[in-house]
Amino acid sequence: xxxxxxxxxxxxxxxxxxxxxxxxxxxxxxxxxxxxxxxxxxxxxxxxxxxxxxxxxxxxxxxxxxxxxxxxxxxxxxxxxxxxxxxxxxxxxxxxxxxxxxxxxxxxxxxxxxxxxxxxxxxxxxxxxxxxxxxxxxxxxxxxxxxxxxxxxxxxxxxxxxxxxxxxxxxxxxxxxxxxxxxxxxxxxxxxxxxxxxxxxxxxxxxxxxxxxxxxxxxxxxxxxxxxxxxxxxxxxxxxxxxxxxxxxxxxxxxxxxxxxxxxxxxxxxxxxxxxxxxxxxxxxxxxxxxxxxxxxxxxxxxxxxxxxxxxxxxxxxxxxxxxxxxxxxxxxxxxxxxxxxxxxxxxxxxxxxxxxxxxxxxxxxxxxxxxxxxxxxxxxxxxxxxxxxxxxxxxxxxxxxxxxxxxxx
Amino acid sequence: xxxxxxxxxxxxxxxxxxxxxxxxxxxxxxxxxxxxxxxxxxxxxxxxxxxxxxxxxxxxxxxxxxxxxxxxxxxxxxx
Numbered sequence: 479x480x481x482x483x484x485x486x487x488x489x490x491x492x493x494x495x496x497x498x499x500x501x502x503x504x505x506x507x508x509x510x511x512x513x514x515x516x517x518x519x520x521x522x523x524x525x526x527x528x529x530x531x532x533x534x535x536x537x538x539x540x541x542x543x544x545x546x547x548x549x550x551x552x553x554x555x556x557x558x559x560x561x562x563x564x565x566x567x568x569x570x571x572x573x574x575x576x577x578x579x580x581x582x583x584x585x586x587x588x589x590x591x592x593x594x595x596x597x598x599x600x601x602x603x604x605x606x607x608x609x610x611x612x613x614x615x616x617x618x619x620x621x622x623x624x625x626x627x628x629x630x631x632x633x634x635x636x637x638x639x640x641x642x643x644x645x646x647x648x649x650x651x652x653x654x655x656x657x658x659x660x661x662x663x664x665x666x667x668x669x670x671x672x673x674x675x676x677x678x679x680x681x682x683x684x685x686x687x688x689x690x691x692x693x694x695x696x697x698x699x700x701x702x703x704x705x706x707x708x709x710x711x712x713x714x715x716x717x718x719x720x721x722x723x724x725x726x727x728x729x730x731x732x733x734x735x736x737x738x739x740x741x742x743x744x745x746x747x748x749x750x751x752x753x754x755x756x757x758x759x760x761x762x763x764x765x766x767x768x769x770x771x772x773x774x775x776x777x778x779x780x781x782x783x784x785x786x787x788x789x790x791x792x793x794x795x796x797x798x799x800x801x802x803x804x805x806x807x808x809x810x811x812x813x814x815x816x817x818x819x820x821x822x823x824x825x826x827x828x829x830x831x832x833x834x835x836x837x838x839x840x841x842x843x844x845x846x847x848x849x850x851x852x853x854x855x856x857x858x859x860x861x862x863x864x865x866x867x868x869x870x871x872x873x874x875x876x877x878x879x880x881x882x883x884x885x886x887x888x
Numbered sequence: 889x890x891x892x893x894x895x896x897x898x899x900x901x902x903x904x905x906x907x908x909x910x911x912x913x914x915x916x917x918x919x920x921x922x923x924x925x926x927x928x929x930x931x932x933x934x935x936x937x938x939x940x941x942x943x944x945x946x947x948x949x950x951x952x953x954x955x956x957x958x959x960x961x962x963x964x965x966x967x
Contacts, residue, residue: 543909544906545906545907545908545909546909548907549930605937606937608934609929609930609931609933609934610930610934
């Protein structure tokens with residue numbers, strides 16, 4: 479365990495999800511076991527096999543002033559809303575601009591803008607495009623807007639690692655503070671991909687659930703009846719801060735962002751490597767990075783997306799990596815899969831599980847797959863014990879990205 | 889029948905408000921878009937395109953950079 483390294487703590491949380499427009503409403507819905515998944519009503523649903531998704535509970539256009547909203551892609555709107563929440567929750571820390579950083583990414587970026595702008599270009603010509611088209615479609619746009627909003631000058635980054643984006647962003651933020659580049663970093667992920675092209679493209683991979691008659695029961699990680707993931711949208715962003723900086727200003731500390739492990743499968747562009755070694759090594763690396771032992775981890779917010787292949791491989795990786803019988807849950811059973819936003823919101827949930835010492839249940843887990851052999855919370859939320867605890871958020875992405883972020887109680 | 893100065897001013901106020909959120913009442917003839925109203929170059933492009941739609945007067949890019957104040961735009965549209 480390194481003793482002379484900068485400790486990084488979490489001082490602010492922000493989310494906007496299919497379950498609620500903020501952290502409190504989302505967390506309450508998770509503990510209640512509510513589903514944020516609903517049938518879509520757009521005309522195009524007839525053209526795609528999966529006709530439901532986790533639409534944001536609060537439309538970002540209702541939150542942001544119209545002049546601001548119209549120059550932001552929807553994924554940027556979610557990110558800015560979540561970042562402002564997190565910043566306020568952290569008490570709007572006073573920090574030198576050159577000591578404040580941003581790491582916020584998206585799996586896909588401004589795809590709604592790309593497609594709408596292409597239609598405008600073809601139908602009306604180049605000079606009818608919004609001059610904000612490029613800033614709206616670029617995947618670093620959210621990070622850029624947040625840096626403007628907060629006046630951050632220590633560096634603005636946008637991790638792009640598909641469904642590992644949010645967690646990788648938080649991992650980069652931890653390293654940014656440890657390396658001395660910043661005292662405070664706003665980090666997380668955002669996604670707004672409920673568009674027919676995405677729904678069709680994921681369907682072409684046979685990756686999505688088509689349980690159209692029961693949308694709220696479609697996302698069922700670890701269940702025998704699972705048939706694919708359910709797309710969700712929103713953002714999860716946190717404020718990370720050096721412990722010294724947080725303590726000097728008397729900040730409320732939710733948890734310690736203790737370690738990060740990042741590996742890559744180097745195996746297949748979308749399918750997980752079958753032994754789970756990449757995920758397992760990411761978890762073990764995060765544990766070592768945090769100065770913990772495998773028995774210290776008492777909770778895992780699993781990546782588990784409800785696809786037939788991935789969930790069981792992850793269960794095996796957890797079983798092999800962690801010896802403390804952690805309580806495992808997949809909150810995607812209620813939020814759906816937010817792709818680049820997943821690691822953001824699920825880090826928030828992991829942090830809240832530690833600080834409130836309660837783990838939400840995995841919804842729709844009626845008939846667990848055979849041989850999982852991990853303690854998955856189902857039915858009702860379960861308490862975590864008192865004392866010093868650690869928890870891990872796993873996020874894996876197309877491209878073979880594996881990220882595990884380890885948090886410990888404050 | 890060409891629009892009057894007052895009609896153009898009211899129309900511009902509405903457009904600027906829609907695009908930037910600045911109250912229409914602050915859009916007065918002597919105001920500079922950049923220095924007084926803090927409108928950036930991208931928003932100016934949006935305002936010019938919206939003004940073309942509203943008043944039917946095309947504002948070429950090489951002219952746009954010379955239109956510093958609200959009054960400049962009103963004069964350009966009237967002429």
